[in-house]
Amino acid sequence: MISARWLRVFAPIFLSLLLFVTACAKPESRYSQVQKDTTRRGAPTAVAKAAEQGSTFNKFFPNSTGTYEVVPAQEKKGFAEYKLNKDGKTVAMLSVSDTTSLPTAAVKYRNSTETIAGYPAVNQGTTATGILINDRYQVKVLSRDPSFTQEDRVAWLQKFDLRGLAKLEGPKTATTPAQKSLPNTATSPKRAPTLTPQPAT
């Protein structure tokens, strides 16, 4: 039997212990929700089954030119990425991704009023410029050095074989991308269009 006197003695000790332990608990991470959502049983995969193979995108990337070297970096289902090196230093990343796996990536182009080579374009943050082809394939150039400006990104986006990518048909199971009329697709405009920054989301 625990007497009331002992309870009076221990209660404050237990209470302080409880406070101490809860105070020491780690604060929730800003990523704890996504961690829960992507590790639970039956969580959706990061890459859609219907996504195009990354190897399909390789032929649409620009070639090395002058002092710029285009070096393969990653090739996964629905994604391919190359480094753009100048004098041995990576100045930008070039990528093509299939937004079938991440539909929100395509949504940001809906409100875009800017175009590059006829495709809807957005600036994302301060280092990325992207265009969306056939409402499905996202082509991005991301600066990795301050010397590589937004104008450079626009210029390099136009070095991709965008017309070829636009002709790409996704696997049969994929949702049919909305076809758009694409004026002057592969011909580079004389002056790079000016882009106004868009919100990141």
Place this chain on the structure above:
Amino acid sequence: MSKAIYEIVDNLPKGGITVSALKSLDFVVPGQWNNLVGFDNTIRAVTGETDEALIQQIGERAVTLFNDKSQGYQRALWLYDTVDSASGLLGTAALMNRIGQDTFLGFLKNLTPKPERAQSIDLCVKLVTELVAFCQINGIPGDSIGDFLAALKDYSGESLMRMVALVSFDGLIPLGAGFTDKALSMIKGMSPSELSHNQTFKGVQDLIPGGNDAGKQAFITESFESTKGWMDEFVASKGLTQQGLVNNLSKFVEFSSDKLDYLGAFLDVSVKYYRHTGIQTLARRLIERAVAEI
């Protein structure tokens, strides 16, 4: 459930013996490695972005990609993790016995230097681990030695530092000059069953291409043979010597140079450079992909 990638990156040490040992190699590749730790820090450093909403978006996509087992990132982490713990397993008991009781030299007395054969297998298996992990991270077929060799020339940052540490801590320091020839002839002359009893090999054998021990040995030999030229050229072009490395290391870690035999064993036990820099590489690649996909 496996640990969250952001926690793993957040928990990378800022100091300690692994970081000190790697810093001692800065003179080989000046400024290439700056021990970037912390998940959000890595997002900021890799992308150059500071907007918190954008960082959140990038981080969430990176977490999602890591948690999808089919994407290979978890296998790469397992490889980097396992090859380090397996190679250090033998000496750990000795370390545990002596830690806190004695001086560093006292601790060294209790460590048995790894025989050259075991050290040679370590070097070869670690190199193949890099190749396989590289393929898992970058999405290249697991036996593509050619693609790996092409990429090796373009290695930078923590990936290059990992290779420098491999050449130094698992090559030149324990095996001396001509370590690539030594290791190659040993692995070639070894029976598949001897290889199969090696602790480091046992740790990662499941992910090494090749149907059986003999097949895996052939793949290890071929990989090492193909990469040997790069290692020899690297050592020659940087003028690396066993003595030079040891002298430099002694500025960071206290030891006596007449205990050189034991230094390799000590590094083996206490320096987890594969795991440390491997996680840094993995985080970088995940983030590069995430920011391009969102």
